[in-house]
Amino acid sequence: MKRIFKLIVVSSFIALSACGGGSSDNPAPQIKPQVSPQKNQSVQFFIAAHPDDIQLFMAKNAQFYIQHKNKNVFILTTAGDGGHEINLSRYSPFSKTFWATRLLAYEKSIHYWNNNQNNIQEKTLEFNQHLLPRRQFGENIVMYNFLLPDGNMQGNGFPTTNFQSLEKLYHGNIKMISSIDQKNKYTKQDFIETLAQIIKYEAGEKEISFNIAEDNLYINQKDHSDHIMTSLLVQDVSQKLNNCMLTNKYTEYVNRAKPINMSSSEYDQHQKMWNVLNSVLVEYKYVNPYARDPHLVWLGKQYISSNTVVNCKNVQEKLAQSLP
Secondary structure (H helix, E strand, C coil), X not given: CCCEEEEECCCCCCCCCCCCCCCXXXXXXXXXXXXXXXXXXXXXXXXXXXXXXXXXXXXXXXXXXXXXXXXXXXXXXXXXXXXXXCCCCCCCCCCCCHHHHHHHHHHHHHHHHCCCCCCEEEEEEEECCEEEEEXXXXXXXEEEEEEECCCCCCCCCXXXXXXXXXXXXXXXXXXXXXXXXXXXXXXXXXXXXXXXXXXXXXXXXXXXXXXXXXCCCCCCCCCCHHHHHHHHHHHHHXXXXXXXXXXXXXXXXXXHHCCCXXXXXXXXXXXXXXXXXXXXXHHCCCCCCCCCCHHHHHCCCCCEEEEEEECCCCHHHHHHHHCC
16 A cells, blocks of 8 residues: 655635736746755656646746756646637638647747757657657656647536536546547546556656646635646556655645745746747737736746655655745
């Protein structure tokens, strides 16, 4: 039986409504270390549902680990299409689909964290009989995307993708879910095994840190269905692994009501990164540059609500180091 040690820190919250989904050429200065990682001994996994979740809710840790040269693997479960058309019609006023634009913005924001030292390498790998692109940026950034349909806030799905969702898959209301490019189909167990194989491939026997959404809806009230289901699926995957694992869970939409807890320089970096991401959405005319951005309420905030350590010897040290 795996030995599990858990530390929980709960912050105050209030109910909130969910929100939907100027570029800077200056390099991102390194933020003050939160944890001093041992290079080449651990792998950070940032696993989220949509192409801005990591940027909004895990930014401080993501930037830190990118700039301190640990291996970082970014995995998205959905395309974040938000119910928009999957393929542009001949009459569309847009030059790129919403989901493709969001993914481009997502990548550019990570390039910003990496000071645009891109050196992009791409190859297609087979995991559990599914072919998935693996994109590597520089020496220490790897990206995967399952391109599953956005499940909508309550997990009901959208008509553009036949009302599919991770929540329906997770609870057995649908037997399979298809990627929006129609290249892959997954049952629940099939998806879990595929994700497990990716993690094993990238981490080997090294220590793992998972960065995922908090699935306790008392702590992380009214979060998006895709966020919660992605978190639960990662936790199911962790049961298949024997690595030393630290899991950090982050509160997300509920942070709207919480105070800024980054330093002034970290807050500045968060804003600059978001400007890079948002500028792509402006460029492709999905965002009005003159309208107030509803995402600004989450900038300058990163809250880790709980930490779980499994299969590790230095448990207390890991728990003490991992809190913000």
